[in-house]
Structures are given as structure tokens and as C-alpha cells.
Amino acid sequence: MKKVVQLKHYQAAYLEEGTGVPILCLHGFLGDGTAWLPLMAQRANQSLAQQPIRWIALDLLGFGESSKPELRYNIWHQVAFLQEFIGALALDQFWLMGHSYGGWTAAAYAIACATGAYGVPQERQPMSPPHSACAGLILVAPAGIRDDQFVGRYAHLRPLLWESPWIDWGIKALAPLSQWVGQQKTFAQIQQVRQALTEQPVAKSFIRDRLRPEDAIDTLEQDLHHITLPTLILAAAEDDTIPLWHCQTYAQGIPNAALYVFEKATHALPQTHPAAIAQQLSDFLKAKI
DSSP, X not given: OOEEEEOSSSEEEEEEEOSSEEEEEEOOTTOOGGGGHHHHGGGGSGGGTTSOEEEEEEOOTTSTTSOOOOOOOOHHHHHHHHHXXXXXXXXXXXXXXXXXXXXXXXXXXXXXXXXXXXXXXXXXXXXXXXXXXXXXXXXXXXXXXXXXXXXXXXXXXXXXXXXXXXXXXXXXXXXXXXXXXXXXXXXXXXXXXXXXXXXXXXXXXXXXXXXXXXXXXXXXXXXXXXXXXXXXXXXXXXXSSSOHHHHHHHHHHSTTOEEEEETTOOSOHHHHOHHHHHHHHHHHHHHHO
């Protein structure tokens, strides 16, 4: 069962399990804290047996059971939310781990702590002093690198954003036809996307508000050099969501970052490779603690 903590303006929901070194985990896009359950279940894994861990898996703002305000979302909303959550739990010397969108958030948080400010360059806002120290980063297939090939990739989904009962009526009416033409799987995916877009305001904002290359105002490639924390980057060689070169950009931009590539792996690493991630995490912590 998820716990809930009330912040100044929002509520934050999270899973917590175990005692030991705190690792704060941030999920990917359209996910929530439960995405980390396969990794959390590795507590009996021999690679982690000598390093007890206190797992904390947060539902980011706009996802899961955390608050879902209607905003024009950028990554700095998540940084502010994360900072307030860390203060509410009074975490001390924690490690920050993020997958995809969560990796983007983790790296942006580290940049904000290093520079004392968060926000896009033309509107930097001062960041209050961190309540505790982030000891290092584990970034799993992190998003957050500008890639103009992404522009328009999801434009075809915009009709699914329309707040009209006719959309839901049409989808329901077409369901029998999908079985007749053998497209049940595709139709089920459309239904899932419609539900996700109507329930998750971050997804709506990213499709509605990022239609041009210049709308990517919060990518991090120019600021990675500010991160001086020990950093491990885990990438998937066959990732069709976050191309491998994005992870390589992180590794090249963050001083002394380590990069490990899982061969024959795709984007959903926390679900498909939890034991292998546990091994990399264990080796990384042993070398840094």
C-alpha cells in the first residue's frame, strides 16, 4: 500500500520498503512508483545481500496517486515537487535513481542543486538549500536530451485528447469491428492510451505543448557538466524509445560518469532486467560508499 505525504500545495504518494541506504526511485513516463517493484523484489539477491537498502519509489507529480494539477508541464515542476518531497521525508545522504522521464528528473535535480537554481535559462528561479545531500545518481535510459526527431512523433494521438464523450462512444462502438478484422491488440492499445491521456495531465501537456523543436525548453544537454555527483548510466542497446546516443550524451557530459549498456535489451529495463540492474547497482554502491 502506498503512503501519502502532504506537501505545501500537492500530495505525494510513494512506496517504501526496507531499511538501510536510502535509494529514491523515480519512474518513467505514464508510470508510477510500482514500476520499481521488480527491482525492489531483488532484496534477497546475493548481489545486494551485503548492502541493505531502504527503497522509496515516488509517484511523480501528475502520475499515480500523487496530485494531478493541470499545468503546462516542464521538468522543473518535477524538480520542485521532488525537492519538497525530500524535505518532507527528511532524507539524509540518499541515492537518486530514475528511469526514462524519472532519469531526466533526477539529472535536472542534480543540476539544480549544483547551480542553486532551477528553470529554463531565461527564467531561473532560486532553489532553497537542499534538506539533505544526494550522494549520487543512477540513471536508467534517461530522457531529457534534445532530439528534434521526437517532434510530431505523437501528433497523431491529439484526437485522443479531445474532451468529448463522442470519442469514448466511438471507441466503444468500434470495439466489435476490431475483433472482426483481427485488430483487437491494436484497438486495446488505443483504449489504454485514451485512458492514460485523460487521467494523466503530464501526458496531455507533452503532446499538446511540445509540437515544435523550440518547445523543448527544458532539455539538459547544455548543463550536464554541472553534475559532479558519482553517476552510473544504464542503457539498452536496442532501445526504441530513448536512443542509445542519448545515454552516451549523458555519459560524455557528466564528468567521470560510468556507462553500462545492456545488450539485446529494450527500454523497459526495470521490468525486464531487475536482477542485472541489481548487480550493477550493488557494484556501484560498493565502489562509492
